[in-house]
Amino acid sequence: MRLTRPLAALTVAAALLAFAAPPASAARPWREGPVATVGKLIWETAGGRLGLCSGAVVDAPNGSVVATAAHCVRNATSPEPPDEVWFVPGYHHGRDSYREDGWPVTGFHTPAGWDVARETAQILPHDYAFLTLGRRDGRTVQEVSGANRLAFEPVPEGGRVAVLGYPAVSPYDGETLHYCAGETNVLSADEAEAPNVGGLLLSGCDLTAGSSGGPWLTGYDPASESGTLVAVMSVGSGDGHVVGRPFPEAARALFAAASGG
Template identity: 70%
Template sequence: MKTPLLSILAAVSLAGLSAPPAAVAAERWDGGTVATVGKIIWDAGGGRLGLCSGAVVDAPNGSVVATAAHCARTRENPDPPREAWFVPGYDHDDDSYREDGWRIASWHTPEGWDVTRETVEVLPHDYAFLTLAKKDGRTVQEAWGANRLVFEPVAEGRRVAVLGYPAVDPYDGESLRYCEGDTDVLGPGEAQEPNVGGLVLDDCDLTAGSSGGPWIQDFSADGQSGTVVAVMSVGSADGHVVGRPFPEEARELFAAAGG
C-alpha cells in the first residue's frame, strides 16, 4: 500500500513555509524555464508574497492557466487575492512580476472546493482555472503558447514530468524544478479516500510554491508544451506528491474560464 497522503502543499507566504521533506531533490529544468509554465504571485501583506505555480492551457480566449484550488482559496483566506499575476517562463526576478506578468482577471474554483469544510474532505476538488487579462493587446497564449488539457480518465504507465517553483529550503522559489516518473493513478486501498483518483509520484521533494504546478505528459521541447493531466495538490513528509486530475465536471468550469 502507498503512504497515505494528506499534508497539503498550501499556498502560503514565504514567511510561513514549512521544513522540506527528506527525499530525492527535484532537478533544475534543462534549459532553465518552460514558456508555458510559470509562477503565480500576489502581495500577501506584511511585506510577504504569496506564491503558486501554474501552466497555460489551450482555450478559446487564449487566456487560461490551470492551477490548484488551494492557490485561490483556503480556510484562512476564503477569498482569492484581489491583485495577482501569472509570470510565464519565470526566472529569477520577483521585483518585476507586475511588469513581466499577466494580471489575473478572475479565479474559477469548483463548487466542491468548500473552504468551510476540512481540507481532507474537499481534496478531490483541488483544481482551478485562472482567466488572465490581455497585456499590450495580446493574450498569454499568443505570446507564450499553451499546453493541451485533458480530463479524466488519465492514461497510466506513461512518463510524466511534475513542474513547479518550490520555495522551501533548499529551494528559493526562483528557479523551475521538476520530478519525473511513470503516471500512476491511486486506486481504492492505495491511499486514504481524499486522494483516491489522484496521481502519485514517489521520491519527489517539490514543496510549497510548487502548488498548482502542472503534471505534463508528452512534453515537446520544440513547442515548449505538452499535455497537462493534473496539477500539484498535496505532498507527504517522506517524498510522495499527489496531482489532482480534472474530472468530467471540470469541463463546465474550464468553459467559464476560457469563454
C-alpha cells in the same frame, strides 16, 4: 505514508496511502531553463509578504487561461482570492519585476466542491482551478507563450509524466523551475484513503511549497515548450511523495467559464 498538507504550506487533514509507489526522480532544475508555458503565480499577502504558487497556460478559446490548484486561490484562512494576482510565464529570477513581466488574473474559477468551510479531507478531490488572465499590451498570454493541451479523466496508467513547479522552501528558493519525472500511478481505493483516490502519485519527489498548482505534463515537446496537462500539484507528504489532481469530466464546465467557450 501520510499526505498531510497542500504544498502551499496549508494545514489539512491526513490522507493515508497503503504502500509506496515505484520510485520517481528527485526534483532537479529543469535542464532547458524556464518553460514558456509554465509559470509562477505571485501576490502580496496581508502581511506584506509574497504568496507563491505555480501554474501552466492551457489552450483555450480566449487564449487567457491558466490551470493551478484550488488551494492557491481559496483556503480556510483566506476564503476569498487575493485582490491582485499576477501570472509570470517562463519565470526565472524575476521577483522584482513580476508586475511588468506578468499577466493580471481577472477571474478565479474553483469547483463547487472546493468549499473551504468544510474539512480539507472532504474537499481535496476538488483541488484544481482555472484562472482567467487579462491582456498585456493587447496580447493574450497564449499568443506570447503558447499553451499546453488540457486532458480530462481518465488518465492512462504507466505513461511518463514530468511534474514542474517553483519550490520555494529550503533547499529551494522559488526562483528557478524544478521538476520530477516518473510514471503515472492513478491511486485506487486499495492504495489510498478517499481524499486521494483518483489522484496521481509520484514518490521520491521533494518538491516543496511554491510548486502547488504546477503542471503534471505528458508528451512534453521541447520545440513548443508544451505538453498535455493531466493534473496539477496538490499535496505532499513531506517525505518525498506528492499527489497531482486530475480534471474530472465535471471540470469541463468550469474550464468553459474561464475560457469564454
